[in-house]
Amino acid sequence: MYTQALDSPAESAGTSDEPERLERFQARIDRDEKIEPKDWMPEAYRQALIRQIAQHAHSEIVGMLPEGNWITRAPSLRRKAVLIAKVQDEGGHGMYLYSAAETLGVSRGQLIAQLLAGRAKYSSIFNYPTLSWADIGAIGWLVDGAAIMNQIPLCRCSYGPYARAMVRICKEESFHQRQGFEIMLTLARGSDAQRAMAQDALRRWWWPSLMMFGPSDAHSVHTAQSMRWKIKRFSNDELRQRFIDVTVPQAEFLGLSVPDPALHWDEATRHYQPGPIDWSELQTVLKGEGPCNHERLEARRAAHEAGRWVREAAAAYAQKHRGLEHGADAS
Numbered sequence: 001m002y003t004q005a006l007d008s009p010a011e012s013a014g015t016s017d018e019p020e021r022l023e024r025f026q027a028r029i030d031r032d033e034k035i036e037p038k039d040w041m042p043e044a045y046r047q048a049l050i051r052q053i054a055q056h057a058h059s060e061i062v063g064m065l066p067e068g069n070w071i072t073r074a075p076s077l078r079r080k081a082v083l084i085a086k087v088q089d090e091g092g093h094g095m096y097l098y099s100a101a102e103t104l105g106v107s108r109g110q111l112i113a114q115l116l117a118g119r120a121k122y123s124s125i126f127n128y129p130t131l132s133w134a135d136i137g138a139i140g141w142l143v144d145g146a147a148i149m150n151q152i153p154l155c156r157c158s159y160g161p162y163a164r165a166m167v168r169i170c171k172e173e174s175f176h177q178r179q180g181f182e183i184m185l186t187l188a189r190g191s192d193a194q195r196a197m198a199q200d201a202l203r204r205w206w207w208p209s210l211m212m213f214g215p216s217d218a219h220s221v222h223t224a225q226s227m228r229w230k231i232k233r234f235s236n237d238e239l240r241q242r243f244i245d246v247t248v249p250q251a252e253f254l255g256l257s258v259p260d261p262a263l264h265w266d267e268a269t270r271h272y273q274p275g276p277i278d279w280s281e282l283q284t285v286l287k288g289e290g291p292c293n294h295e296r297l298e299a300r301r302a303a304h305e306a307g308r309w310v311r312e313a314a315a316a317y318a319q320k321h322r323g324l325e326h327g328a329d330a331s
């Protein structure tokens with residue numbers, strides 16, 4: 001675990017958040033300095049990062065499931081190879097992010113235990129089903145598109161390990177977004193049935209994608225403090241608006257209609273103005289009552305159980321080699 005390299009938690013993270021230390025810390029943030037694992041940080045900053053990075057890591061891991069559902073049914077060998085690579089990338093993103101969280105003094109095992117116990121959050125978007133091949137296009141285009149909008153600013157997050165993990169993740173997400181758009185373009189230019197499939201996917205994924213950015217600024221509990229600490233650089237509503245402004249012209253290019261009758265271009269603000277978001281839907285999903293919440297957690301629990309023998313074998317192998325090394329030292 002990354003934290004093995006750290007000093008004792010009391011020395012590295014610090015528990016006494018006295019005013020002068022807090023002031024010096026905030027001054028470093030204000031000067032855009034990166035905070036590194038061994039630097040002193042307020043306990044609340046450390047906890048805020050663990051909360052966000054863990055949720056992000058879980059999202060990547062649970063996010064493998066809806067797309068993994070289509071690997072066996074991809075319409076060509078090329079599509080299958082690309083989809084396998086994408087799903088594998090998401091697994092890799094989860095691993096970088098768990099490693100970034102470990103620099104804050106929490107282990108991957110602890111975080112995974114919280115997820116499997118149903119005590120951790122992950123992105124609401126992954127609690128929706130993938131009903132057709134077009135959903136794989138819509139996830140790449142909209143879900144990865146929303147993720148990029150949210151995550152590019154995280155490359156400038158004040159916490160070094162999170163910011164650096166995001167640089168690589170964003171490069172891969174950008175490829176994912178383009179592969180999704182290319183699937184949508186192929187379907188939109190295909191037969192009537194293919195166009196209808198693409199339109200249906202946009203109808204089902206549009207609103208959940210807007211909800212990925214979190215509650216409105218008026219209801220966001222953490223945004224103000226996270227922005228002071230430069231964990232977040234923009235508010236939920238700002239990023240959601242950017243996403244809408246970029247994505248609506250893409251839907252027009254595809255010849256598909258966004259399922260929002262109130263959506264219009266507002267000349268005064270020079271933004272697309274969406275209709276009201278049904279926030280009760282996000283609340284339902286966050287309470288664990290979305291269409292696939294139960295199924296997703298069950299799939300993760302089953303995968304964890306099925307992999308138990310691999311973890312045990314790896315631990316036994318490591319133990320044996322530690323024994324051999326010690327034996328060699330003694331001789």
Ligand code: BYC
Nearest residue numbers: 056059060063122123124147211212213214220221222223
């Ligand atoms: N879903 O005060 P707020 C991907 C929670 S995966 C679930 O605004 P914050 C991909 C929020 O956590 C990438 N929970 O919070 C993978 C908080 O709960 P707690 C996913 C949500 O942190 C595979 C509470 O509601 N991206 O790219 O300031 C295939 C109040 O919210 C959601 C990330 O994880 C939600 N939609 O802002 C394809 C990005 N929204 O902790 C693609 C990193 C809110 O108080 N995370 N909540 O219990 C973030 O940027 C921020 O954490 C959020 C929320 C914008 C999500």
